[in-house]
Amino acid sequence: MEEVETPEELLIKQHRKEKKDLQAKIQSMKNAVPKNEKKRRKQLTEDISNLEAELSQKHEKELKLLKESCLVEEVSNSLGSVTVANDEETSDSRRPSRTSKAQKRRDKKAAEEKEREMRIAEAEVENLTGSRHQEGLKLKGKLQEKGLQIREISSDGHCMYRAVEDQLRGRGISFSITELRAQTAQFMRSHADDFMPFLTNLNSGDMYTADEFEKYCSDVADTAAWGGQLELRALSQVLQLPIEVVQADSPSILTGEDFDKPPIILIYMRHAFGLGEHYNSVEPLKELANEEDG
Template identity: 60%
Template sequence: MKNTVPKNDKKRRKQLLEDVAKLEVELEEKHKEELKKLKETLPEQNKECSAALNIARLELEDKETIQPPRISKAQKRRDKKAALEKEREERIAEAEIENLTGARHLESQKLAQILAARGLEIKQIPSDGHCMYRAIEDQLKEQQNSWTVPTLRSRTAEYMGSHMDDFLPFLTNPNTGDLYSREEFEKYCYDIANTAAWGGQLELRALSHILQMPIEIIQMDSPSIIVGEEYNGKPLTLVYMRHAYGLGEHYNSVKPLLDRTTENES
């Protein structure tokens, strides 16, 4: 039964676990009932069989009271990890149900309409902290450019670091509200190149200068934003989603809507 349900179908797997538990309870009740009927059919004078039957009955009824074997610390850690994973999957399943009528679903529908009017559709990008750079990487592939995410990150950090006066006025310390110090700005650039730090409009501005290309950002409730309008050529197109994941903001790429038709025909 478990093998018939895909692992990513959280709702059906949750129902499957409930069904399995119910079947186990029913099976145990059936065993007890069969044991009871068997005892009633035995001759009363057959004391030896009756004693054996009583022992079997007691073992069945008292099996929950038998001390379980000693569980190792490693097994306890594995059990705890499995329990936490199960709880996380249940929360995800519940969130997915809520999203059917929530902000994420509505945003996806509205963006799908906007893109369809332009013959486009969303191309999903993983939400791993690199989403903006991965979306840029995907768009560049369409133009036969093989820049990778690490390259995009390192070049962005290098450009921003060498043009500090253009970017520093837009960065403030979230705790104090003060403009970044030089040391904080250098740390910010370091994180761009060496961590999964989320990228935003400042990084898009730097990338438009590095690539010398315009970058268009499509969003739900506002007109598209063009970063790097001073450059000619077809813009790279990204979709900005405010409610895509629990962490909030996310970037996706786009692809021609006709791709779906082509796939269906093939």
């Protein structure tokens, strides 16, 4: 007997087809614009980003509506089955079991396998509609306007310093993570009045004492303590370079704007790797780089 697909399975199948159709459409759009027409190619990347975002939002809305409708139906069915179950309980208890133990095991295994497949399908949909994916789409659009794309940096507590190191390397400047951390800590120590007011004790809410601030700077220099906006302010002064931080849902933050040089560009992600906040570097958009090489 052929197994009937659930509404969620049918919707996921439809979403896969729509994504496939969109990719075909995108390819046709790319083929229609000559590579040497850079202005049209730039507009093309924006149009593609918008199409991908619209489809993702559509899928998220459809999945949400389906789950809501299924929940209502499930509650209704549960209430309707209570009376029937009560009426049949006595007679059912006296009926001899017609299902063998082997059949029960097979049924249980089949049910577990079906549940596993549904979890995999739901995870796939969540990956396409979740916060991380939406953040990635927004960042992709912003970077394409600059002719850039994300360059992944490992998530190990040093991500901000590694991203800065990567950007400096692209300019022929060599700084190790250890050197960047040490110079950041030293600058903060020598300009304590500029940084201490922004640091507070999590338990008391009071501004850091001198000892607490020294401990903070030591952690910056000697551990894998995560770096943030304060450390970027110090690094900008150390390097005598502006640093621009691009975010998905907020305007870019520019530190060290007084320095008349092209900024180092970092990407700040709130939902990377499911681990929370993370910094990445950037690199030239491969499509544009290929066009220039050609």
